[in-house]
Amino acid sequence: MTEGTISATFDVYRHDPSRAEPARYQRYTLELTPHTPVLTGLLRIRAELDPTLTLKYSCRSAICGSCAMQVNSKSRLACQTQIGPEIARHGRIVVEPMRNMPVVRDLVVDQKPFWRNYDRIQPHLILDPRRPMPKGRENPMSPEQVDRFKETPRCIACAACYSACPAVEADPAFPGPMALAKLYRFVVDPRDTAAQDRLVRIQPDGLWLCLRCHLCTEACPKDVRPSERIRDLKELAIGAQGATEFGSRHAVGFKESIRDRGLLDEMLLVRKTYGVSGMMGQLGQGIKIYRKKPELLKKPHPIPGVEEVEGIYAALDRPEAEGGAK
Amino acid sequence: MKLAYYPGCVAQESGRELDMATRWVAKALGIELVDFANFSCCGSGFVDEANEVLNVALNARNLAIAEKAGLDILTICSTCQGMLSLANLRLGDAKVKARVDAALKPLGIQYHGTVKVKHLLRVLTEDVGLETIKARVRRPLGGLKVGAFYGCHLLRPADELQWESPEEPHAFEDLLSALGATPVYYRGRVMCCGFPIQFVKEPTAMKIAGRQIDDAKAHGADAMATPCPLCHISLDSYQNKAARAVGHPLDLPVFHLPQVVGLAFGASPEELGLDRHLVSTDGAIAKIRPPAVA
Numbered sequence: 106m107t108e109g110t111i112s113a114t115f116d117v118y119r120h121d122p123s124r125a126e127p128a129r130y131q132r133y134t135l136e137l138t139p140h141t142p143v144l145t146g147l148l149r150i151r152a153e154l155d156p157t158l159t160l161k162y163s164c165r166s167a168i169c170g171s172c173a174m175q176v177n178s179k180s181r182l183a184c185q186t187q188i189g190p191e192i193a194r195h196g197r198i199v200v201e202p203m204r205n206m207p208v209v210r211d212l213v214v215d216q217k218p219f220w221r222n223y224d225r226i227q228p229h230l231i232l233d234p235r236r237p238m239p240k241g242r243e244n245p246m247s248p249e250q251v252d253r254f255k256e257t258p259r260c261i262a263c264a265a266c267y268s269a270c271p272a273v274e275a276d277p278a279f280p281g282p283m284a285l286a287k288l289y290r291f292v293v294d295p296r297d298t299a300a301q302d303r304l305v306r307i308q309p310d311g312l313w314l315c316l317r318c319h320l321c322t323e324a325c326p327k328d329v330r331p332s333e334r335i336r337d338l339k340e341l342a343i344g345a346q347g348a349t350e351f352g353s354r355h356a357v358g359f360k361e362s363i364r365d366r367g368l369l370d371e372m373l374l375v376r377k378t379y380g381v382s383g384m385m386g387q388l389g390q391g392i393k394i395y396r397k398k399p400e401l402l403k404k405p406h407p408i409p410g411v412e413e414v415e416g417i418y419a420a421l422d423r424p425e426a427e428g429g430a431k
Numbered sequence: 432m433k434l435a436y437y438p439g440c441v442a443q444e445s446g447r448e449l450d451m452a453t454r455w456v457a458k459a460l461g462i463e464l465v466d467f468a469n470f471s472c473c474g475s476g477f478v479d480e481a482n483e484v485l486n487v488a489l490n491a492r493n494l495a496i497a498e499k500a501g502l503d504i505l506t507i508c509s510t511c512q513g514m515l516s517l518a519n520l521r522l523g524d525a526k527v528k529a530r531v532d533a534a535l536k537p538l539g540i541q542y543h544g545t546v547k548v549k550h551l552l553r554v555l556t557e558d559v560g561l562e563t564i565k566a567r568v569r570r571p572l573g574g575l576k577v578g579a580f581y582g583c584h585l586l587r588p589a590d591e592l593q594w595e596s597p598e599e600p601h602a603f604e605d606l607l608s609a610l611g612a613t614p615v616y617y618r619g620r621v622m623c624c625g626f627p628i629q630f631v632k633e634p635t636a637m638k639i640a641g642r643q644i645d646d647a648k649a650h651g652a653d654a655m656a657t658p659c660p661l662c663h664i665s666l667d668s669y670q671n672k673a674a675r676a677v678g679h680p681l682d683l684p685v686f687h688l689p690q691v692v693g694l695a696f697g698a699s700p701e702e703l704g705l706d707r708h709l710v711s712t713d714g715a716i717a718k719i720r721p722p723a724v725a
Contacts, residue, residue, distance in 0.1 A: 178618065179598055194599065271623050275642070276635040313631045316639070317476055318623035319587035323597050330588070339480040352631040359477035363489070367471040369440035378630045394668050397707050398445040405444065410469035413492060413538045420534035421485045 110136040113188050114197040115146060117158065121210050130199070139189025143198060144172050146188055159211035167326060170263030174212050175201035180268040180324040203268035219264045222280040226288040226307065231299035250295050257290040257334060259327040266321035266331050272314050279314040280307070282321035282331035289334040292341060304338070304345040312342060313352020354378045364418045367408030371401055432558060434505040435497035436464035437515070440472050441660040442507055448704025449660050452689035453507050453551065455703065459567060459696050460559055464505065467496050473514035475661070476584070476627060488531045490518030495535070495542035503547040505554060507689070509659035513584025513592065515548040520591055550585060552658045552688060553594065556602045561609040569697035571611025574720035575654065577691065578615040578647035579603035580666065582659030583623050597621065603658065603688075610695035617650040619643035624665040634676060640665040641677035648683055654715040658688040670710050684712040
């Protein structure tokens with residue numbers, strides 16, 4: 106072994122869906138320095154050991170977002186991941202294609218679902234034709250206005266967040282973290298004139314499916330923090346439309362339930378979210394749970410000091426318009 | 432050790448077995464839990480969605496209550512842990528702090544930012560220590576394979592919460608080993624239980640819960656254990672629906688964190704409220720092998 110190098114074992118996912126053979130993992134071993142990027146290792150495998158290995162990359166500098174894949178089960182950029190820490194932690198480097206998108210071959214996935222969701226949020230400025238962009242000069246923005254974009258301009262659309270998202274995995278209706286983070290970016294853009302419409306349209310079977318599990322924020326190589334931007338969007342959406350969806354009704358209902366007693370009133374919350382008639386659908390499960398946990402129906406006593414909680418609400422909260430139960 | 436005990440709403444309501452088990456384990460370890468009836472709900476992530484600053488202010492009030500008593504806070508819920516910790520962090524932003532202070536001041540409440548918020552899992556593994564835990568074990572959980580299920584807000588965002596690795600945490604597994612059980616490692620252990628969207632789109636939430644339970648089973652778990660009562664609602668109280676969502680029976684008992692500790696310390700199932708679960712834990716308990724006599 107050359108001095109300063111380590112023996113790096115790569116277990117690489119191999120699959121060609123156009124052929125009958127099932128997916129398999131192929132092992133390659135190389136001598137590399139610990140700071141070698143995973144992408145460089147894969148390119149050496151392709152150049153020196155196996156020209157059939159299929160992968161996608163371009164800039165090798167964490168700018169283009171082409172080489173996102175699963176490295177030891179985490180969605181990340183192969184060019185930004187060094188082999189040393191991976192070997193130290195896992196003993197080997199398992200490389201797989203991103204999740205939540207169909208495999209084209211080996212490490213390349215078809216990103217159409219990801220881009221379709223991006224299109225869905227209309228990722229461009231929508232301007233009011235009656236208010237044309239000022240001719241001959243750019244749109245000046247105050248530092249405060251620029252601050253509102255937060256980290257979103259850093260996004261390189263690598264799809265690592267989409268690959269990591271359990272809501273995307275379970276429900277094709279969910280637009281995914283990147284699309285929503287981008288939507289946030291347009292909603293807070295002072296030049297855009299469609300914020301209200303954007304916030305209304307993203308809510309049914311979309312925005313409120315976010316689990317706020319923060320897996321996207323962990324996966325993002327650019328610290329865009331999509332889960333936090335989705336939180337911001339939810340608050341803006343309630344501001345724009347009131348509590349009209351199950352998701353917003355639940356968030357607002359929860360908030361109100363605490364104002365009155367300090368603690369959560371579980372039954373009141375179910376009623377605020379579903380409405381009285383909608384509660385009927387929950388009756389069967391409610392009875393099953395009640396048999397083991399009779400406190401379900403007990404209304405909590407207001408906490409001592411509930412007037413302090415009310416005081417905080419009086420200072421910081423505004424009541425929302427409630428929509429009808431769906 | 433003396434801590435301000437923050438049970439959270441669920442442990443005082445439908446998840447009362449978690450409170451029972453926590454008190455039993457704390458007593459066994461000589462941890463003094465100080466109750467504060469005036470603690471409010473942490474907002475559970477939902478109030479944060481509706482109004483971020485309000486959520487920080489509610490938790491600043493909770494933190495101020497513990498601070499006034501000179502105590503750090505003990506949580507027994509991943510979500511309470513996340514919300515209280517993040518409030519501490521958000522108060523580092525001068526603009527947020529100014530708004531919160533302005534709301535609290537007329538109420539005579541002040542928070543200086545000195546309170547640490549610790550989840551029971553962290554107190555057991557770091558402050559009590561695994562050696563003390565091992566020494567207290569009366570009935571080692573030999574033969575029992577347990578899949579730990581962490582709950583999102585105990586781990587993420589990791590750069591803010593500053594504790595375990597969000598991908599490869601090991602505190603819970605280390606604790607399970609100290610109790611004599613065999614920890615089961617599976618992808619789902621750091622995933623979401625689906626609870627936050629239970630009221631938004633139940634079939635999707637149930638599919639997510641079912642996947643994690645399935646994953647634990649596929650890796651050989653006899654039971655799961657969780658430090659979060661909200662995960663427990665998804666994984667236990669709604670397991671019948673999760674089974675329907677994945678299309679086959681699941682039948683996997685789910686313990687609360689202090690229940691597995693209590694079992695190994697010799698508590699009876701009744702003392703730990705195990706009879707309150709929707710999925711019976713009897714099968715898992717029957718798998719515990721008495722230690723071989725030397």
